[in-house]
Amino acid sequence: MEKGGNVMKKIAIVGAGSMAEALISGILEDHLIDRKNIWVTNNSNEKRLESLKERYGISSTYDLDTLFDDADVVMLAMKPKDADRAIMTIRHHLTEQMLVVSVLAGVSMNTIESLAEKSLSIARAMPNTSAAVGKSATAIAINSRVTDKQHETTKQLFATVGLARFVEEEQLDAVTGLSGSGPAYIYYLIEAMENSAAEIGLEKEMAQELIVQTLIGAAEMVKHSSKSPEQLRREVTSPGGTTEAGVKVLEEHGVQQAFISCIQAATAQSKKMGNALCSQLKVGKPS
Numbered sequence: 001m002e003k004g005g006n007v008m009k010k011i012a013i014v015g016a017g018s019m020a021e022a023l024i025s026g027i028l029e030d031h032l033i034d035r036k037n038i039w040v041t042n043n044s045n046e047k048r049l050e051s052l053k054e055r056y057g058i059s060s061t062y063d064l065d066t067l068f069d070d071a072d073v074v075m076l077a078m079k080p081k082d083a084d085r086a087i088m089t090i091r092h093h094l095t096e097q098m099l100v101v102s103v104l105a106g107v108s109m110n111t112i113e114s115l116a117e118k119s120l121s122i123a124r125a126m127p128n129t130s131a132a133v134g135k136s137a138t139a140i141a142i143n144s145r146v147t148d149k150q151h152e153t154t155k156q157l158f159a160t161v162g163l164a165r166f167v168e169e170e171q172l173d174a175v176t177g178l179s180g181s182g183p184a185y186i187y188y189l190i191e192a193m194e195n196s197a198a199e200i201g202l203e204k205e206m207a208q209e210l211i212v213q214t215l216i217g218a219a220e221m222v223k224h225s226s227k228s229p230e231q232l233r234r235e236v237t238s239p240g241g242t243t244e245a246g247v248k249v250l251e252e253h254g255v256q257q258a259f260i261s262c263i264q265a266a267t268a269q270s271k272k273m274g275n276a277l278c279s280q281l282k283v284g285k286p287s
């Protein structure tokens with residue numbers, strides 16, 4: 001019995017890159033749909049389609065009639081810069097009954113409908129690259145045409161690659177700045193901790209193990225404890241001790257403010273890119 005209780009019959013995935021692969025892997029792991037009913041296409045990289053077919057046992061085609069025949073879910077997973085050409089190519093195959101799931105950063109639901117020249121049921125998601133290991137933090141906005149069943153399908157689809165939460169579309173720029181780009185901020189922190197480990201004479205591989213476990217442990221503490229991160233931080237900090245000496249330097253360098261400014265800049269950039277894309281595609285800006 002499929003875990004998802006047949007929430008979809010057939011999914012047609014347009015774009016076969018890393019985000020598409022993470023979702024294919026998640027869908028299969030959670031047995032959401034039979035592997036033969038996952039269909040994928042891309043622009044021209046046949047080797048990539050062959051590799052996905054071989055590794056996951058899914059189906060692929062460049063024939064759009066075959067791709068969309070009987071599909072109840074369509075996923076848009078190309079780069080945003082390729083969205084106009086891709087959507088215009090497939091638009092005759094899109095129907096109002098289908099659920100269109102988009103992971104395109106910065107491409108609004110209005111833009112998708114404008115390019116398709118029709119009203120559609122759309123779920124617009126912002127996952128992050130940790131989807132590849134089933135640990136994405138995904139925020140999803142849906143439009144008013146999405147039915148209860150399609151809402152459930154969307155939830156189950158993104159739950160296969162981690163945490164999935166619903167938000168209003170106007171919150172997606174903030175989500176992009178926070179958790180879409182978020183893994184990069186954490187990698188940046190890990191880079192800094194690794195560099196410092198070398199400076200203080202710790203062997204690289206062992207230091208990396210300690211750093212990663214420290215991050216996982218701290219994240220689990222925040223997740224499972226009723227205490228705030230600030231309270232948990234204070235509990236590590238003995239008066240006159242090592243943590244106090246370290247955190248004092250972070251404060252002198254304004255590191256917390258730097259993170260706040262970083263997330264604000266990423267959020268502003270998401271908005272700017274969305275608006276630029278609307279102008280480029282000659283559709284209205286998101287409201």
Ligand SMILES: NC(=O)C1=CN([C@@H]2O[C@H](COP(=O)(O)OP(=O)(O)OC[C@H]3O[C@@H](n4cnc5c(N)ncnc54)[C@H](OP(=O)(O)O)[C@@H]3O)[C@@H](O)[C@H]2O)C=CC1
Nearest residue numbers: 015016017018019042043044045078079080082086104105
């Ligand atoms: N990376 C991230 O952190 C995040 C990415 N996203 C979004 O996920 C989406 C996909 O990203 P990612 O998987 O990294 O991209 P990739 O570059 O890995 O893959 C893009 C895919 O799109 C295909 N493609 C390009 N043009 C067309 C077309 N006209 N018709 C059909 N397929 C086409 C490419 O085919 P070919 O190889 O043949 O050219 C390729 O398979 C992006 O829109 C991005 O914004 C969302 C959240 C986070």
Ligand SMILES: O=C(O)[C@@H]1CCC=N1
Nearest residue numbers: 105128176180181182
């Ligand atoms: O950097 C970017 O623009 C994309 C969107 C979220 C993560 N990567």
